[in-house]
Amino acid sequence: MEKLPSPCCTDAPLPSNVAHSILVETAFQLCKQIEASSTEQGGVPDSLLLALYSLFQQQLLLQALDLVDQDRVTNYTLPKENKDTSSQVCWEKLVCMVKGSTNKEYTCCISTSTNHLHCSCPSFRFSVAMRKETVMCKHLLAACLAVALHRGKSVIVTKLRWEELWESSHTQ
Numbered sequence: 001m002e003k004l005p006s007p008c009c010t011d012a013p014l015p016s017n018v019a020h021s022i023l024v025e026t027a028f029q030l031c032k033q034i035e036a037s038s039t040e041q042g043g044v045p046d047s048l049l050l051a052l053y054s055l056f057q058q059q060l061l062l063q064a065l066d067l068v069d070q071d072r073v074t075n076y077t078l079p080k081e082n083k084d085t086s087s088q089v090c091w092e093k094l095v096c097m098v099k100g101s102t103n104k105e106y107t108c109c110i111s112t113s114t115n116h117l118h119c120s121c122p123s124f125r126f127s128v129a130m131r132k133e134t135v136m137c138k139h140l141l142a143a144c145l146a147v148a149l150h151r152g153k154s155v156i157v158t159k160l161r162w163e164e165l166w167e168s169s170h171t172q
């Protein structure tokens with residue numbers, strides 16, 4: 001009987017889509033840790049910043065931090081249905097608008113529960129979705145960092161509008 005190769009003994013690289021989704025997951029975990037430390041300690045420790053640097057190209061990270069600094073991220077939120085006043089971030093589904101460097105507006109949709117990421121910019125389509133060269137475009141990274149650092153604006157939109165924006169990220 002032919003012996004099946006043991007999965008732990010293979011040197012074969014991970015398929016690119018698997019490696020990509022592990023990187024997406026890692027990026028989300030990092031953003032959640034950044035949010036926790038900025039909420040609890042009022043700052044981000046160097047270890048988390050170094051982890052960000054190791055996960056993203058320096059240029060992309062600096063561009064994203066610039067967008068956060070310039071308050072170019074708007075987080076679209078739903079009206080609160082109950083009296084819950086906690087400002088805890090809902091990472092399950094995020095819809096943000098990020099104004100790019102040429103003032104063009106891009107819609108970013110993020111779901112950490114399904115590892116769904118989408119930005120309406122051309123860079124996302126080519127570098128992230130098609131070539132998988134990087135985990136996020138600068139707008140998505142800026143959106144995640146703005147939410148994690150409690151920066152940027154927050155705008156309440158109707159459930160219908162929010163769902164329209166969310167759906168658009170699945171059909172483009």
Ligand SMILES: [Zn+2]
Nearest residue numbers: 119121137139
């Ligand atoms: Zn983008």
